Amino acid sequence: MASPTEENYLKTLFTKADKNGEIAITELSQYLKVSAPTANSMIKNLSQQGLVNYEKYKLLSLTARGKKEAAFIIRKHRLTEMYLVEKMGFGWEMVHEIAEQIEHIDSPRFFDRMDELLGYPKVDPHGSPIPDKNGKITAKTLVKLSDCKVGDTVTLSALANSSEEFLKYLNSKQLQLELKLRVEAIEPFDQNMKIKYLRNRVEILSQMACNKLLVEKQL
Amino acid sequence: MASPTEENYLKTLFTKADKNGEIAITELSQYLKVSAPTANSMIKNLSQQGLVNYEKYKLLSLTARGKKEAAFIIRKHRLTEMYLVEKMGFGWEMVHEIAEQIEHIDSPRFFDRMDELLGYPKVDPHGSPIPDKNGKITAKTLVKLSDCKVGDTVTLSALANSSEEFLKYLNSKQLQLELKLRVEAIEPFDQNMKIKYLRNRVEILSQMACNKLLVEKQL
DNA sequence: ATAATAAGTTAGATTGATCTAAATTATAAT
DNA sequence: ATTATAATTTAGATCAATCTAACTTATTAT
Numbered sequence: 001m002a003s004p005t006e007e008n009y010l011k012t013l014f015t016k017a018d019k020n021g022e023i024a025i026t027e028l029s030q031y032l033k034v035s036a037p038t039a040n041s042m043i044k045n046l047s048q049q050g051l052v053n054y055e056k057y058k059l060l061s062l063t064a065r066g067k068k069e070a071a072f073i074i075r076k077h078r079l080t081e082m083y084l085v086e087k088m089g090f091g092w093e094m095v096h097e098i099a100e101q102i103e104h105i106d107s108p109r110f111f112d113r114m115d116e117l118l119g120y121p122k123v124d125p126h127g128s129p130i131p132d133k134n135g136k137i138t139a140k141t142l143v144k145l146s147d148c149k150v151g152d153t154v155t156l157s158a159l160a161n162s163s164e165e166f167l168k169y170l171n172s173k174q175l176q177l178e179l180k181l182r183v184e185a186i187e188p189f190d191q192n193m194k195i196k197y198l199r200n201r202v203e204i205l206s207q208m209a210c211n212k213l214l215v216e217k218q219l
Numbered sequence: 220m221a222s223p224t225e226e227n228y229l230k231t232l233f234t235k236a237d238k239n240g241e242i243a244i245t246e247l248s249q250y251l252k253v254s255a256p257t258a259n260s261m262i263k264n265l266s267q268q269g270l271v272n273y274e275k276y277k278l279l280s281l282t283a284r285g286k287k288e289a290a291f292i293i294r295k296h297r298l299t300e301m302y303l304v305e306k307m308g309f310g311w312e313m314v315h316e317i318a319e320q321i322e323h324i325d326s327p328r329f330f331d332r333m334d335e336l337l338g339y340p341k342v343d344p345h346g347s348p349i350p351d352k353n354g355k356i357t358a359k360t361l362v363k364l365s366d367c368k369v370g371d372t373v374t375l376s377a378l379a380n381s382s383e384e385f386l387k388y389l390n391s392k393q394l395q396l397e398l399k400l401r402v403e404a405i406e407p408f409d410q411n412m413k414i415k416y417l418r419n420r421v422e423i424l425s426q427m428a429c430n431k432l433l434v435e436k437q438l
Numbered sequence: 439a440t441a442a443t444a445a446g447t448t449a450g451a452t453t454g455a456t457c458t459a460a461a462t463t464a465t466a467a468t
Numbered sequence: 469a470t471t472a473t474a475a476t477t478t479a480g481a482t483c484a485a486t487c488t489a490a491c492t493t494a495t496t497a498t
Contacts, residue, residue, distance in 0.1 A: 005455065026475060038456055040477060045454090057463060057476060087306075088332055101324045107317050113307055224485065245445060257486055259447060264484090276446060276493060 004104040007073045008032060009042055010051065011103075013062050014070035022059035071135040076111050077103040078124045083114045085125065092125065108133075125160040127214035143217065145181070146191065146210035152183045154215035161212045173203050181215065223323040226292045227251060228261055229270065230322075232281050233289035241278035290354035295330050296322040297343035297350075302333045311386045327352075342396070347377060362436065364400070365410065365429035371402045373434035380431040392422050400434065 002010065012031045017023045029039035047054035051066035062070060080099040084090040090098075105111075112133055115121075123129055127142030142157050156179045159166070170176070175197070184202065185194040191207040205213075221229065231250045236242045248258035266273035270285035281289060299318040303309040309317075324330075331352055334340075341357050343349050350356045361376050375398045378385070389395070394416070403421065404413040410426035424432075 003454080024475075025477095034455085035457060036476065037458085037478080042455075084329075088336065090328075090332070094328070098324070098326050098329050101326070102321070105317070105320045107320065109309075109313070110303075110317050113309070117307065222484080243445075244447095253485085254487060255446065256448080256488085261485075 002069060005042070006046065007069075007104055009039075009046060010062070010066060010070040011073045011077070013052065013060065014067065014074060017061065021061045023061075024059055028060065068135045071131040071137065073103055075131040075133075075135070076105070078128060078130045079111055079114045079118065079121075082118055082121055082124050082130070086118060123158045123214065125158075125214075127158060127160065140216055142214035144211055145183075145193065145195075145205075145213040145215050146207055148183050148193075148215065148217070150183050150186055153218040154181050154183075155179070155218070156181055156213060157216045158214040159212060160214055166209075166212060169209065173205075174198060174201065175203075175213075180218075221288065224261070225265065226288075226323055228258075228265060229281070229285060229289040230292045230296070232271065232279065233286065233293060236280065240280045242280075243278055247279065287354045290350040290356065292322055294350040294352070294354070295324070297347060298330050298333045298337065298340075301337055301340055301343050301349070305337060311390070312383050342377060359435065361433035363430055364402075364412065364414075364424075364432040364434050365426055367402050367412075367434065367436070369402050369405055372437045373400050373402075374398070374437065375400055375432060376435045377433040378431055379433055385428075385431060388428065393417060393420065394422075394432075399437075 029036045046052040053061045077099050080102045081095045084095040122139040129137045129139035131137045182196045196202050248255045265271040272280045296318050299321045300314045303314040348356050401415045
């Protein structure tokens, strides 16, 4: 239905909106690398189609339909990245560029098959949730453990890397998914983190490891 | 470099040209499902870019550069079809539509990786040759099954037609590329062929079908 | 050989996505 | 409160890809 250009607008609206789901048109235009008037006229078009809430001089937001459309595009993008890494052996640095193009392929079967081959992942290795085939997002947005502060209590929810060595490393420290962790201290020099879990177990984790551990923050 | 539209023109010029590498502009426009004037103006553009030989009222042909460009696009298309069938489990009938879109992805690494994962195939699921990463086609001399004699043992290597019905027909008889076939008998009246394959499977194939099956003769 | 038909070309319009320049409205600063 | 600045919108142009209508050239049939 939507052109690749329209899809890019919806995707950016979705991912770059603030906590209220809103974004200014100029900021949007910068993300999309087009001029403000260009974004303005495209937004009018999307508003016409019932995908974007638009009133002159006000902030933009997606309608319910717009959000659903956006979720489908994000699904296609994230599944593609996941597939390129897991099934084709690309590094995470390389996949974005390719996924930016493949996300515009119009073929539900193609993406559903990727999903199946990947085992229906709910989160990509960046910790971003992958919408399911109905456009529903079940996972929360995860953050890297390395981005947490001292005192944060979090739940280990996903891994940004699942190489055998890394899994062994985690095993040796009894680190498992769904485990609650507390950041006790961070070494300023190298960002090593002192983590407490399982009643009273304490470990020092390297910055490299913390970068690959995706966690959900406690309230 | 080339837009998806330009790529489609080059690909069609390459695949639909006659034995002399020529095609009429109207015929081209029909394959591309655009009006003749549309094709005319695009051909002028491609001629300007040095990709197509064009003189008013004459037949069209690709220049050397145009052929090379076309070969790259065909490479992308056929590798994609191959990948979809071999690595993602799609049926032959389904892959064309998806490959029509993926062939326009601009990422040599992506296609080279597919090529590698597939083991550098020289022929796609429909049996058409796949140009290598330099645009070179390792040509094969195939003969029609209908031109074979009783007692010939051959390998099914390509299809001269890949309509959905034909692919379904072949599927229903478990006829796949790379299968070894033996011509058991030929009916003098209608040239129907009795073919043995897969240990002891025997089928009678119509002259029409045998005409579309391209095979490599055993030495 | 000439007329009829088919193929190819030109002219001019349209649509989607983009731009720059200029005008308007909102926000921030003194 | 007024002014300066920033954000947004309007106006009008451009470019690629497409169309239809009309015209020209080539081919075919009588």
